[in-house]
Amino acid sequence: xxTKDRILDAAIKLFNEQGTSAVSTNHIAEAxxxxxxxxxxxxxxKEEIIxxxxxxxxxxxxVSFDLPRDRIPTLEDIQGVVRTNFEIIRQYRFAYREILALxxxxxxxxxxYITIRQRGYEGFREMIPILVTLGTLRGPIDSETAVRxxxxxxxxxxxxxxxxxxxxxxxxxxxxxxxxxxxMEVLKPYIPPPDx
Amino acid sequence: xxTKDRILDAAIKLFNEQGTSAVSTNHIAEAxxxxxxxxxxxxxxKEEIIxxxxxxxxxxxxVSFDLPRDRIPTLEDIQGVVRTNFEIIRQYRFAYREILALxxxxxxxxxxYITIRQRGYEGFREMIPILVTLGTLRGPIDSETAVRxxxxxxxxxxxxxxxxxxxxxxxxxxxxxxxxxxxMEVLKPYIPPPDx
DNA sequence: GTCTATATCGCGATAGAC
DNA sequence: GTCTATCGCGATATAGAC
Numbered sequence: 001x002x003t004k005d006r007i008l009d010a011a012i013k014l015f016n017e018q019g020t021s022a023v024s025t026n027h028i029a030e031a032x033x034x035x036x037x038x039x040x041x042x043x044x045x046k047e048e049i050i051x052x053x054x055x056x057x058x059x060x061x062x063v064s065f066d067l068p069r070d071r072i073p074t075l076e077d078i079q080g081v082v083r084t085n086f087e088i089i090r091q092y093r094f095a096y097r098e099i100l101a102l103x104x105x106x107x108x109x110x111x112x113y114i115t116i117r118q119r120g121y122e123g124f125r126e127m128i129p130i131l132v133t134l135g136t137l138r139g140p141i142d143s144e145t146a147v148r149x150x151x152x153x154x155x156x157x158x159x160x161x162x163x164x165x166x167x168x169x170x171x172x173x174x175x176x177x178x179x180x181x182x183x184m185e186v187l188k189p190y191i192p193p194p195d196x
Numbered sequence: 197x198x199t200k201d202r203i204l205d206a207a208i209k210l211f212n213e214q215g216t217s218a219v220s221t222n223h224i225a226e227a228x229x230x231x232x233x234x235x236x237x238x239x240x241x242k243e244e245i246i247x248x249x250x251x252x253x254x255x256x257x258x259v260s261f262d263l264p265r266d267r268i269p270t271l272e273d274i275q276g277v278v279r280t281n282f283e284i285i286r287q288y289r290f291a292y293r294e295i296l297a298l299x300x301x302x303x304x305x306x307x308x309y310i311t312i313r314q315r316g317y318e319g320f321r322e323m324i325p326i327l328v329t330l331g332t333l334r335g336p337i338d339s340e341t342a343v344r345x346x347x348x349x350x351x352x353x354x355x356x357x358x359x360x361x362x363x364x365x366x367x368x369x370x371x372x373x374x375x376x377x378x379x380m381e382v383l384k385p386y387i388p389p390p391d392x
Numbered sequence: 393g394t395c396t397a398t399a400t401c402g403c404g405a406t407a408g409a410c
Numbered sequence: 411g412t413c414t415a416t417c418g419c420g421a422t423a424t425a426g427a428c
Contacts, residue, residue: 021217097296
């Protein structure tokens with residue numbers, strides 16, 4: 001499995017730097033230090049490489065989106081989730097930049113993506129009511145509002161760094177912090193006053 | 197100028213349907229009902245076609261983003277601006293889907309885009325304080341908060357429909373309405389109570 | 393598993409007639 | 411302005427030796 005991983009690592013790097021369409025299988029092979037023929041021994045084509053990279057991404061999603069279960073989550077925990085997501089986005093930058101184009105070009109990937117994403121989104125949506133119940137957020141929040149708040153935070157998590165790039169800025173800690181602050185702005189009306 | 201426009205129309209249609217990288221100059225020529233050679237008479241290459249399409253887009257931006265100046269703008273006016281933007285996005289769908297990839301591949305377009313966008317963004321950012329002054333929004337809103345609110349609304353305007361597509365949904369009036377509601381959710385704490 | 397060599401294809405782009 | 415014909419290139423993908 002060593003070569004396969006080298007190919008995937010090289011592909012991610014090149015895709016992030018130049019975009020998927022500018023990067024050929026030959027480029028990837030060269031960057032991975034192997035021959036073009038060898039690449040085709042491990043992957044049927046470029047599409048398959050992209051699919052594998054997305055499987056990696058799905059895996060990272062899976063292991064990094066949970067709030068703590070052993071104690072009551074704080075606002076800092078919520079910020080941590082978003083921050084972690086920003087880091088993931090930075091690593092798999094190309095996937096987020098090109099997501100819509102990639103999904104249109106590969107219906108298998110499309111279906112798989114929708115399924116995985118849907119699962120994450122549904123879990124995420126329940127978060128607001130849970131946080132209200134636990135007292136981390138101040139209620140009452142009616143269910144439509146809760147969904148809108150979740151949608152807003154999800155939108156920020158998923159697209160804020162794209163916004164930064166469209167602005168022509170480099171993604172760095174400062175910009176991530178700006179994203180966090182946007183999320184806090186959304187939650188502001190529901191943040192409990194500090195108690196003594 | 198007739199053929200040039202036919203080429204651009206055909207290109208927009210194909211780009212929206214299949215993405216820029218899947219569409220060759222040959223495809224565009226065929227869809228426009230002309231020969232490949234003729235296409236190259238009008239445009240140096242595909243990049244140039246994309247640039248022209250963006251110029252069209254910039255023009256549409258210019259003429260459609262203003263709030264009324266002859267009367268005090270209402271919340272409905274603000275919604276109207278976002279809605280208009282959604283319609284533009286629908287028409288130039290591919291440009292928004294692929295924006296980051298396109299800007300990386302063409303530094304001339306990149307610089308031009310940043311300039312134009314910056315201009316629009318700066319005007320937009322002033323909107324919140326103005327709306328407070330006019331009484332359409334309820335103050336006081338400190339300047340950092342005003343910037344965050346503007347950033348949030350801008351983010352929604354620019355990326356909500358992408359979110360919808362990533363969800364696997366079709367862009368329609370209902371989804372646009374959802375976007376408007378997200379914006380209203382952001383503004384909710386600053387909406388004046390209805391006066392009698 | 394990995395390499396070299398190569399077949400095939402389609403794209404971008406140009407030349408030159410009309 | 412528009413066409414047909416065509417060239418050169420690079421990308422994908424396969425064959426077959428090691």
